[in-house]
Amino acid sequence: MKKSVLAATGGIVVAALALSGCSAGSSNDDGKPSGTITVLSNRTDLVDTTFKDYAAQFEKKYPGTNVKFEALTDYEGDAKIRLSSKDYGDALLIPSSTVTKDKYSSYFEPLGKTSDLEKTYRFAGDGSYDGEVYGISTFGSAMGLVINKTVWKDAGITTPPTTQDEYLADLKAIKDETDAVPYYTNYKDGWPLAGLENxxxxxxxxxxxxxxxxxxxxxxxxxxxxxxxxxxxxxxxxGLSESDPTTTNWEESKDLLAQGKIGTMALGSWAVSQMQDAAKKAGKSADEIGFWPMPWQTDGKFTSVTTTDKLLAVNKNSKNKATAKAWVNWFINDSGYAKSQGAISPVKADPAPSTLKDFQDIGVQYVELNADPKGEESLLTDIANTSEVDIFGNTYRQKLIDVARGAASGTEESYFATLNKQWAAAKTQVDQ
Incomplete structure (x- = not known):
């Protein structure tokens, strides 16, 4: 198992992105940032506040530049449609659910050699194909359980469960001893269910x-x-989750957990700062929000998988690649975005976020998944797509919840048997 502990201190100067040269035909292709670029974003909540400040800082560093943002509410779906044309901004987040790695070069400009960039940046393999990096991680997260510590303490629990059976028993104690919903699925929004794959x-x-x-x-x-x-x-x-999952609401769930009306949600560490902000808005202490590892130990140790969030890329059809690349470089290295989100910085030299203090105290070990072997970069996605089991999506887990709550026919055994049958058939087809 490839394990690493996130650095606790930084302080060394990091190298800028080794941005490769631009192709002929662009109006701004001499490497000097100037002119206007459009950046597509999924952060509808930040484009008029934090990101506007980022643009001002960038424009001050590069006089004569102008950064405009276009926020997409359904980012994955809308970006997929935009990719069918050349009109998908100058810099954008790679829509990971629709673009496999073998298609990166069709849409995005290479940013440098994987062997070079992986020395400086975490998750370089996630944005690379055939030795070239096409997308740089905006930040990373460790997978775990965001909890309301007061709720768990009121149920008599002050240490993280070490097994699934213990975890379920703890949720039952929360149900019996408090008024809180032990676990919240975020079924309706869906994407938190997809995040469980992390x-x-x-x-x-x-x-x-x-x-x-x-x-x-x-x-x-x-x-x-x-x-x-x-x-x-x-x-x-x-019966340890919300009574009607079809009415869940992500934005509301943050307030409910912060107020002690929900005990637990399985999410990436990026969510901790949002829950802490919600706690402060509710007049409560941010310290009530904790982050514990998933309840599976290996050799008596907790392990958490660290994964990238969205990957920032440059449109290969951009007429202003120089400025778009400069934006990617500045956003990753200088904006402080990862820190503002309480997330793991993609820059290896940066310190670990305060949101992982609980993990540090517990001694959680981290695993970063290996890059897929050359020639097999799309293998897992191909099997999933062929099987129609969207392991990186939310549909099959919504069906799983429906079966579990009696809203759809079947049992856990029968549903898992169906999934295995679909997966095996798809694997056979893809392997041919």
Missing amino acids: ALGTTQGADARMKLAADKSPWKAGSDQYNIDDMLFKTVSE
């Missing part, structure tokens, strides 16, 4: 993606895929 590798290690691609029946005891979905199924089937 726990892949918690017990199976850095090669978990290729292990999943090689497995004809991943929904069986002992695999990460089984652990993730079995825990969700049992949480719902045992």
